[in-house]
Every structure is written in C-alpha cells, then in structure tokens.
Amino acid sequence: MIANMKLIVVDDHPVLRGGLCALLLQLGEGTEVLQASDAADALKLIAQHADLDIAILDIAMPGMDGLQAIAEFGRARPELPVIVLSSSERPDDVRHALAQGALGYVPKSASQHTLLAAISLVLSGDLYIPPFVLGDAIAAPSAQARTPASAGKPLLTGRQMEVLRLLCEGHANKTIAHSLDLSEKTVKAHVTAIFKILNVISRTQAAAIARETGLI
Numbered sequence: 001m002i003a004n005m006k007l008i009v010v011d012d013h014p015v016l017r018g019g020l021c022a023l024l025l026q027l028g029e030g031t032e033v034l035q036a037s038d039a040a041d042a043l044k045l046i047a048q049h050a051d052l053d054i055a056i057l058d059i060a061m062p063g064m065d066g067l068q069a070i071a072e073f074g075r076a077r078p079e080l081p082v083i084v085l086s087s088s089e090r091p092d093d094v095r096h097a098l099a100q101g102a103l104g105y106v107p108k109s110a111s112q113h114t115l116l117a118a119i120s121l122v123l124s125g126d127l128y129i130p131p132f133v134l135g136d137a138i139a140a141p142s143a144q145a146r147t148p149a150s151a152g153k154p155l156l157t158g159r160q161m162e163v164l165r166l167l168c169e170g171h172a173n174k175t176i177a178h179s180l181d182l183s184e185k186t187v188k189a190h191v192t193a194i195f196k197i198l199n200v201i202s203r204t205q206a207a208a209i210a211r212e213t214g215l216i
Contacts, residue, residue: 104128
C-alpha cells in the first residue's frame with residue numbers, strides 16, 4: 001500500500017475511468033485520483049497539479065492519441081512517470097509507448113493486481129513490461145543494441161553519474177535521495193533519464209551496461 005498518492009487517469013470511456021479510479025483508491029490512505037477524458041484536458045490538469053505522482057492513460061483516444069500524449073506529458077512534466085493501460089497487446093505498441101517515454105505498459109486484459117504491481121514497480125524506478133513481450137528483444141536487448149552507437153562511454157551528467165553509482169550498488173530511490181540530498185521524484189527523473197541514455201529497461205541492465213562501458 002502506498003499512502004498519499006495523487007494520480008491522473010486519462011481515458012475517453014467514463015465507465016472504465018470510474019472503475020479504474022475506484023481500484024486506484026485502494027492504493028493507500030490519502031490517495032487522490034484525477035480524471036481526464038482526453039489528452040488536452042489531462043495536460044491542463046497536469047499544469048494545475050504539480051504534486052502528481054503518476055499518470056495512467058490509454059493510447060486509443062480521440063484527438064491527440066496516447067503516444068503523442070506521452071511525449072507532451074514528458075515535455076510538460078519530465079519527472080512524471082506514465083503508464084499506458086491499453087486494450088492493444090501488440091508488441092509494436094509496447095515498443096512505441098516506451099520509445100515515447102512511458103515507463104510501463106499494462107494490457108486491459110491484465111488483472112487488477114498486475115496494474116497495482118506495475119504502479120509500484122514504476123514508482124520504485126523500474127519499468128513494467130507485460131509478459132507477452134518478455135523474451136522479445138525489447139525485454140533483453142543485446143549488449144550491442146543497448147550500448148549507445150558512439151563508441152565511447154555514454155554521456156551522463158555528473159548528477160546522473162552519482163545516481164547511477166548508487167543504483168549499481170543496489171540502493172533504492174529513497175536511499176539515493178537521502179544520500180544526495182534530493183527528492184525521490186528528482187531521483188526517479190534521473191533514473192528515467194539514465195535508462196533512456198543507456199537504452200535499458202531495468203536497474204539490472206543499467207548496472208550491467210555501466211560495468212561493460214566502464215562507467216563504474
């Protein structure tokens with residue numbers, strides 16, 4: 001259970017939104033769930049609520065679709081984690097969502113427990129990849145695919161390097177935040193950026209690439 005959470009659900013189906021909100025309120029005491037019927041309304045709410053912890057959205061919506069919305073959310077609030085909740089179970093849709101910046105992809109056919117577990121995983125700084133794409137290249141990319149094209153070491157900022165070193169030592173985001181005198185949200189944003197730069201989808205892969213490329 002996670003107390004005092006603030007989430008936003010973006011879906012054009014009112015019944016689904018209502019049911020999802022009821023489920024999310026089980027996350028813990030003090031949980032608040034905002035609702036938006038499309039990406040445009042969601043962007044307005046995101047601008048008004050700087051304390052949002054996570055966004056959950058569909059990719060098939062009228063107007064701006066979910067993939068475009070992920071990118072727009074990233075520009076407006078780069079530290080806000082996004083999970084896609086979609087009826088599509090096409091691996092290509094998962095790849096596209098992650099490429100746009102989503103940190104999780106949950107099919108609507110999944111159980112309630114799976115969605116709640118995915119939220120917890122993403123908030124801890126990892127990615128959630130659905131089982132139907134595990135075993136595909138996205139879940140275990142080769143070292144060649146994961147290593148940046150430039151032959152040298154990946155370019156990370158000094159602060160990202162500090163976060164990466166602590167991450168590789170197995171520290172949780174909360175511990176990293178305390179050690180570096182940062183907020184947990186800032187650490188999550190750094191972890192997300194590190195994943196994108198290293199082209200990985202988990203802390204284990206990030207540590208492996210860091211060692212392979214001599215970063216640590």
